[in-house]
Amino acid sequence: MSGRRIDWTIVAMLAIALIVTLSASFIPNWIRFLGQLAASTALASVGVMILLRAGLLSFGQSLFYFIGGYIVALLGKYGGVTDAFAVVVAAAAGAGLAAVALGFLLATYRGIFFSMLTLAVSMVMFGVATKVRLFGGSDGLNIGLMSYFGHRPRGVDAQWTGFVFCIWTWTGFGIATHVFLRSRFGRLIGAVADNEIRVEYLGFSVRRIVWVAYGIAGILAGAGGALAGLSARHVDPQFAYWTTAGDFIFVVLLSGQASVLSPAFGAFLLEILRSYASAWFPDQWQSVFGAMMLAIVLFLPAGLDHLIVLSGLALRKRVTRRSLVQGASS
Amino acid sequence: MTTLSAIIVDAASFAAWLFLVAVGLTLVFGVLRLLNIAHGAFYSVGAYAGVFAIGASASLGWGIALQLVAAIVVACLMGALIGLLIERSVLKRLYGYPEALVLIATYALFLILDDLTGMVSAGQSLYASQPRDGLGQITIGGLQYPVYDVGLIGISLLLALAVWYTLERTRIGRCVTAVVFDSEISAAMGIHVGRIKTGTFIVGAMLGCLAGALTAPKIAVSPGMGVEVIVIAFAVVVVGGLGSIAGALLGAIIIGLARSVTAHLAPELEIFAVYFVMAGVLAFRPYGLLAPAEARRI
Numbered sequence: 001m002s003g004r005r006i007d008w009t010i011v012a013m014l015a016i017a018l019i020v021t022l023s024a025s026f027i028p029n030w031i032r033f034l035g036q037l038a039a040s041t042a043l044a045s046v047g048v049m050i051l052l053r054a055g056l057l058s059f060g061q062s063l064f065y066f067i068g069g070y071i072v073a074l075l076g077k078y079g080g081v082t083d084a085f086a087v088v089v090a091a092a093a094g095a096g097l098a099a100v101a102l103g104f105l106l107a108t109y110r111g112i113f114f115s116m117l118t119l120a121v122s123m124v125m126f127g128v129a130t131k132v133r134l135f136g137g138s139d140g141l142n143i144g145l146m147s148y149f150g151h152r153p154r155g156v157d158a159q160w161t162g163f164v165f166c167i168w169t170w171t172g173f174g175i176a177t178h179v180f181l182r183s184r185f186g187r188l189i190g191a192v193a194d195n196e197i198r199v200e201y202l203g204f205s206v207r208r209i210v211w212v213a214y215g216i217a218g219i220l221a222g223a224g225g226a227l228a229g230l231s232a233r234h235v236d237p238q239f240a241y242w243t244t245a246g247d248f249i250f251v252v253l254l255s256g257q258a259s260v261l262s263p264a265f266g267a268f269l270l271e272i273l274r275s276y277a278s279a280w281f282p283d284q285w286q287s288v289f290g291a292m293m294l295a296i297v298l299f300l301p302a303g304l305d306h307l308i309v310l311s312g313l314a315l316r317k318r319v320t321r322r323s324l325v326q327g328a329s330s
Numbered sequence: 331m332t333t334l335s336a337i338i339v340d341a342a343s344f345a346a347w348l349f350l351v352a353v354g355l356t357l358v359f360g361v362l363r364l365l366n367i368a369h370g371a372f373y374s375v376g377a378y379a380g381v382f383a384i385g386a387s388a389s390l391g392w393g394i395a396l397q398l399v400a401a402i403v404v405a406c407l408m409g410a411l412i413g414l415l416i417e418r419s420v421l422k423r424l425y426g427y428p429e430a431l432v433l434i435a436t437y438a439l440f441l442i443l444d445d446l447t448g449m450v451s452a453g454q455s456l457y458a459s460q461p462r463d464g465l466g467q468i469t470i471g472g473l474q475y476p477v478y479d480v481g482l483i484g485i486s487l488l489l490a491l492a493v494w495y496t497l498e499r500t501r502i503g504r505c506v507t508a509v510v511f512d513s514e515i516s517a518a519m520g521i522h523v524g525r526i527k528t529g530t531f532i533v534g535a536m537l538g539c540l541a542g543a544l545t546a547p548k549i550a551v552s553p554g555m556g557v558e559v560i561v562i563a564f565a566v567v568v569v570g571g572l573g574s575i576a577g578a579l580l581g582a583i584i585i586g587l588a589r590s591v592t593a594h595l596a597p598e599l600e601i602f603a604v605y606f607v608m609a610g611v612l613a614f615r616p617y618g619l620l621a622p623a624e625a626r627r628i
Contacts, residue, residue: 052430055428055429055430056430057429057430057433057434059437105609105613108616109612109616111429112365112429112433112572113568113612113616115365115430115433116365116561116564116568117608117612119561120561120564120565120605120608121605123557123558123561124601124602124605127601128601242557243441246437246441249434249437253434283445283448283449283453284445284449285445286441286442286444286445286448287441287442287445287446289438289441290437290438290439290440290441290442290445291438291442293434293435293437293438293441294420294435294438294439294442297424297427297431297434297435297438298420298423298424298435301427301431
C-alpha cells in the first residue's frame with residue numbers, strides 16, 4: 001500500500017544511530033555505559049511491547065534475557081568464541097529457540113494465566129541457575145573482552161567499540177522488528193487483543209500468531225541479554241529474576257506502545273533514574289520504582305508517548321477543521 | 331512404613347500452609363476478578379507483624395497461647411488497614427481497566443510493600459520461634475514432629491470450615507456469592523456491590539497477613555520472601571480453579587502431596603513438583619479442576 005513512502009521510524013532509528021556513532025567520542029564514559037545498558041533493556045522491552053499489543057503481559061521475559069547473557073558467557077568460557085557478532089547472533093538464536101519451544105505450551109493461555117505461567121518458568125530458571133555449578137552458582141560468570149571480526153580493541157577503544165556495537169545492534173534488531181510489525185502478520189498481533197474470535201473467523205490461527213509473537217519477543221530479549229552481558233562483562237542469575245522482567249514492563253508502561261522507538265526512550269530514562277536513585281536513596285529504589293509505576297497506571301495508562309500521539313491528533317484535527325471552514329466560506 | 335507416614339504428615343502440613351496462603355488470593359479473585367500479586371507482600375507484612383508481636387509479648391512474659399493470639403490479632407489488624415487503604419485508594423479506580431494494567435498495578439503495590447517491610451527490618455532476617463519451640467514435639471508413626479506444625483493443619487481446616495460457613499450459611503456470604511456470579515444483576519437486586527468488594531479485599535488481605543503470621547515461627551523472616559509465595563499460591567489456586575474455595579483446598583492437597591512425595595522419593599525434583607502438577611492440570615483442564623467452563627464471547 002504505502003511501500004514507496006519513506007518510513008520515518010526507520011529513518012529516525014538510522015539517524016539516531018549515525019548521530020550517536022559520530023559523536024560517541026565526545027560522550028562521557030558513564031553516559032556511554034548507560035546507553036549500552038539502555039540499548040539492551042530497550043531490545044528486551046520491545047519484546048514485551050509486542051506481547052502487550054496482543055494483550056499479553058509477560059512476567060518472564062527475564063528468562064530469555066538470562067539465556068542470551070549466559071550463552072555469551074558460556075561460549076566465551078568453554079567455546080573460546082569472543083566475536084561479538086557471532087555471540088549476539090548465537091544468543092538471539094538460542095533464546096529464540098527456547099521461546100519457540102516454550103511458546104508451544106504457553107500460546108494457548110491468555111490473561112493472568114499467561115502472565116503467571118511465564119513468571120513461574122522464569123522463577124524455576126532462577127532457582128536452577130543459583131544452584132548449577134556450570135552457571136557459576138549465584139556469583140554468575142565473567143565475560144572477557146570481545147573481538148569484532150578479528151579486530152580486538154583494548155582500553156578506551158574497547159569501550160567506544162562496545163558502545164557503537166550496542167547502538168547498531170539495537171538499530172538492526174529494531175528495524176527488523178519494525179518491518180515485521182508493519183507487515184500484515186504484525187498487524188494481526190494487535191487484532192488478537194481486540195477480538196480473538198473475529199481473527200479466527202478471518203482465517204488466521206490466533207495460537208500461531210501468539211506463538212510467533214512470543215518467539216520474536218524471545219529473540220529480542222536474548223539479543224538484549226547478550227548486549228547486557230558483554231557491556232557489564234558479567235552475568236549472574238539476577239538476569240532471570242522477576243524484577244528484571246518488571247524493568248521491561250516498566251519501560252513499556254513508561255514509554256507506551258506506539259512504535260519500536262518508544263522503549264528506547266523509556267529504557268534510557270529508566271537507566272538514568274536508576275543511577276540517580278541509587279545515589280540519593282539507595283535502599284528505597286523498589287518503592288520509588290513501584291510508586292512511579294502506580295502513578296503511570298492511575299494517571300497515564302497509555303504511556304508517555306501517548307502524549308505525543310494525542311498532541312499529533314489534536315494538531316491534525318485543528319488543521320482539518322480549519323480547512324473545512326475555509327472550504328465552506330469560499 | 332515410616333516413609334509413608336512421613337509423606338502423609340508432611341503432605342498434610344504443607345497442604346495446610348498452601349491453603350492458608352491461597353485462600354485469600356482465590357477469594358479476592360472470585361469477587362474482584364483481579365489477580366492480586368500484592369498478596370505475596372501481605373504475607374510478608376503479616377510475617378513481620380507476627381515476629382514483632384511475638385517478640386513483644388514474649389518480653390512481657392506472656393504465655394505461648396497469648397503470644398500466638400497477639401501475633402494473629404496484630405497481623406489481622408495490619409491486614410485490614412492495608413487492605414482498606416489499597417482498595418479505597420488504588421483498586422477502586424481500576425475496576426474495568428484492562429487485565430494487564432491491573433496486574434501491573436498490583437505488582438507495583440507488591441514492590442512498595444515489600445520494600446517497606448525490608449526497611450523495617452533493615453534487611454536482616456528475623457526469628458520468632460518461641461511458640462514453636464515451646465510447644466514441643468509429638469510422635470506420629472515413629473517420627474517426631476513439632477506440635478506447632480501439626481496444629482497448623484487443624485487451624486487450616488478450621489479456617490476452611492469458617493470460610494465455607496460464612497459463604498454458604500450467612501446472608502453476607504449469599505451476597506458475596508451473588509456478586510461472584512454476576513455483579514450487575516446483584517447490584518440490580520439491591521446488593522451494595524462496592525461495599526462487598528471492599529469488604530472482600532479487606533478479608534483477603536487479612537487472610538494473607540494471617541498466613542504470614544502463622545508461618546513466622548517456622549521460618550527466618552527475611553525481605554523478598556513474598557515472591558515465591560505468590561507463585562506457589564497462584565499454582566494452588568489454578569489447579570483447583572480460580573475463585574473457588576473448595577478448589578483452593580483441593581489444589582492445596584494435590585500440590586502438598588506432590589511436593590511431599592517428591593521430597594521423600596526424588597529430592598532433586600522437589601522444586602519442580604509444584605510446576606509439574608500445575609502444567610499437568612492446565613493441559614487437561616485449562617480453567618482448573620473445579621471451575622465451570624465459560625462460554626466464549628464473540
